[in-house]
Amino acid sequence: MRARFDSSYIRSELERIGEQLDDPLTVFLIGGGAMAFQDLKTTTKDIDLIVASGDDLGQLQAVLLELGYNIVREPDEEYEALGAQRILENDDGCRIDIFHQQVIDKLVLSDGIRKRSERYLNPSNLVVELVSPEDIFLFKAVAGRVDDIEDMFSLLQTDLDFDVVEAELAAQIDLLDQELFVTYVNEALADLTEQHNVRTPLHEPVAEITERVYEELEVLHALDEPKSMPALQQELDYTTVELQDIVSRLEEKDAVKGTADRIERLSTTI
Known part of the structure; x- marks a missing residue:
């Protein structure tokens, strides 16, 4: 069984990344990691990060390798289907999934998602934008992993604005064509x-x-x-x-x- 990590551990890892970066980098935290910071989930197996460019992807991967993370060469079927551009894991078993602009060919980092995100951490050169509960709900709905349905149910307890979710769904249809x-x-x-x-x-x-x-x-x-x-x-x-x-x-x-x-x-x- 894979290890699970709480918000303190996730924060510590993000701070380590920020201290190691030479240049400013913005990441969008989505999924269980974001839910942990919103007190909607006590632990998570993964830290899901979206970056806006290929350069950001390369920069983040290089720093993670310097910090002792290793590239997961053969992810299991569940993670391969998720379509992360890079999956890296440290000796503790903490896995960081990095997405470049798009998640699983089913969700794009749209202007709406960016605008609804809130700056949560800013350790050194790393800016961490926390994706909104409405957009996490949509992410969970397309991700298809074991814990995602339970996470969707937890997100329902936050009084989600489903007008926002439906509008973003329509925006995604346009973006993905x-x-x-x-x-x-x-x-x-x-x-x-x-x-x-x-x-x-x-x-x-x-x-x-x-x-x-x-x-x-x-x-x-x-x-x-x-x-x-x-x-x-x-x-x-x-x-x-x-x-x-x-x-x-x-x-x-x-x-x-x-x-x-x-x-x-x-x-x-x-």
Whole structure:
């Protein structure tokens, strides 16, 4: 079982990093580490940090190596799926996950996330911005790790502003130029309901987007070769109006091309 670390330990490690840095560096603390500083979690296995540039990533990695951290070359499946650009671990078992601008191809360090973050620590050359509970909730919803559903439930106790969460979800759709990641949010919310019998204002809009995405994926899968609208309708259980709507959405996403007599798949991703 992996070791867990409290806010005092996390603070100490961040201070060590700040003292070792030669140049100023800003990091955004997200996930369990941020929750520990917000008194929402007593311990965490990881310190999740987002940096804004490749230079910042290189600078942070170099300092961590100087402090005795080692690069985790073969992370387990859960961490590989998380998509951190670098994962480093010290002799205590404390793991630091470094993300460059984006988490798991499902969450971008947006202007909104930056603005809602609050400066929490400023040890020497390191500036630590604490990501808001609303944005941590969204991060947890797409991360897919063992503890994330419990963390989402803990975050619900902070009286989250779900208007902010929903607005950020919409912003992420625009930034990523896709809606597929919303299906992961839907799965997390379903798990949250199953495990804790709670629903949030986010459930309904996320479920609606997820339903649209699954409809579009079903049509794309059926278009293994160009087909006419009647042939496609015969294969799938949609009315003419429903199918026309789905195809129109896919055309807007440049995933299909429709002509007078057939529909052709251009992409398998949306």
